[in-house]
Amino acid sequence: MNDVAAAAGVALKTVSRVVNDEPGVNAATALRVKAAIDRLGYRRNDGARTLRRGRTASIGLVIEDAADVFYSSLSRAVEETALHHGCLLFTGSSQEDAARERDLVLAFCARRVDGLIIVPAGTDHTYLAPEFEAGTRAVFADRPPGAGCEADVVLSDNAGGARAGAAHLIAHGHRRIAFLGDLPRIFTAAERLRGYREALAAAGLPYDEALVAMGPADPARLRADLARLLRAADPPTALLTGNGRTTVETLRALASITGSAPGATAGAFVEGACPGLGGLALVGFDDFELADLLGVTVVAQDPARLGRTAADLLFLRLAGDDGPVTRFELPTRLIPRGSGERPPPPRRDHP
Structure with a gap:
């Protein structure tokens, strides 16, 4: 600043006032100071300035x-x-x-x-x-x-969002709803599991631990859990997935399990995932890129x-x-797009 003051022929305080946009400097003098600043390449030291303020x-x-x-x-x-x-x-x-x-x-x-x-x-x-x-x-x-x-x-509102997602599937006739969640020690995963259980209880439906799979959004883990669920004697007709990554990996796993061709829509994934039952419905917690184009119903956070x-x-x-x-x-808010509005297939009696 001393060099700027000398080049502009003004006092150091005048330069300080111009640099900090303070009043008290006439327009001509301010222009002369700014010209000196530009010519000398002066830059204010914001680090020193904030440290003086204790920040x-x-x-x-x-x-x-x-x-x-x-x-x-x-x-x-x-x-x-x-x-x-x-x-x-x-x-x-x-x-x-x-x-x-x-x-x-x-x-x-x-x-x-x-x-x-x-x-x-x-x-x-x-x-x-x-x-x-x-x-x-x-x-x-x-x-x-x-x-x-x-x-x-x-x-x-993790519990409320999951409760709304599960209730949406229940309202469309589903009674066997699987929940694919994150690691249970994570607060958000535990809260979403709680919301899922509350929706079942509100509808008078039993909680079945066999329909719950918790763990990281790992493709191999999800593929194994989905294969187990779909092979069950009384398999789910709908899925509630616990976060965006889990939803995406679930769609990929379903495509792998059913042999869907690359480029098939999410609708094709869920429709082909459970042959003989008319296809799975799916609601995902968290919106994700292209979910609107793929027709995936989600519970969206902001x-x-x-x-x-x-x-x-x-x-x-x-x-x-x-x-x-x-x-x-x-x-949170529920965004219906098609995958969560599919009715369950006619129920068959199991021996």
């Missing part, structure tokens, strides 16, 4: 997997909100590993981020206590923190709204809001 103008985001479309939408919304507040965003993927989540969070804290948004992989967040005491603020998204950690959280709400809440805390810890639960 770094950055936040950290820990998600499960940056490659997952759900989390990429959430991340984009957080980034847009951060930029609106003049902050940079650092992002890391935990890969559903509690130790990796902890390492990422503490690495961000070591770099003095102003705040954190965490999609937790673990259930023990006592490691955050020293960071909270040091003034770091955190908001949890998609899943709540572990016991003993008091922090704001923004969730989707990951962008989830990320935006979490970021807004974090910046509210960073601005000094010390109100009680809050818990937001965002609604």
Whole structure:
């Protein structure tokens, strides 16, 4: 700034006022200072400026997997909100590993981020206590923190969404509905299983553990579970899949099991998956790319709204809001597209 002041023939304070858009500088002088800035290639040191204010103008985001479309939408919304507040965003993927989540969070804290948004992989967040005491603020998204950690959280209505999906299949006549979910230790998977069970209970239908398959969205695992379900003496007539990746892998597995040709529609997959029974109905939890063109009925979350709400809440805390810890639960919506509206085939008596 000293060089700019000398080149423009003004005081250092005048340059500071121009750089920071402060009043008190006449138009001609401001133009002369800006010309000197351009000529010398001066750039304001925002890092030093924010550090003087006790802030770094950055936040950290820990998600499960940056490659997952759900989390990429959430991340984009957080980034847009951060930029609106003049902050940079650092992002890391935990890969559903509690130790990796902890390492990422503490690495961000070591770099003095102003705040954190965490999609937790673990259930023990006592490691955050020293960071909270040091003034770091955190908001949890998609899943709540572990016991003993008091922090704001923004969730989707996982149980309500799964309940609506299962009820939709029941309303179309299905009584044997299989649930293909994620790892049961994951909060969202457990909540969606709860919603599925509640829908069965509300309809007076028994819960049959043989119709439930929980685990990672691994193609081999899903193929084996689907083959087992379809070979059963009383197989399901409908499927409720627990997340977007599981839905996509289920469609692929059904195509593999039934030998559907590449390029066949989702309707062909579900129709051919259970020969002799008239085909399976399917409702997937989470929307996904091309689901509308494939005709897949889904229970849609709003990951962008989830990320935006979490970021807004974090910046509210960073601005000094010390109100009680809050818990937001965002609604889901059922989108009928055809695969979930198929009636069950005429029931046969089993020996």
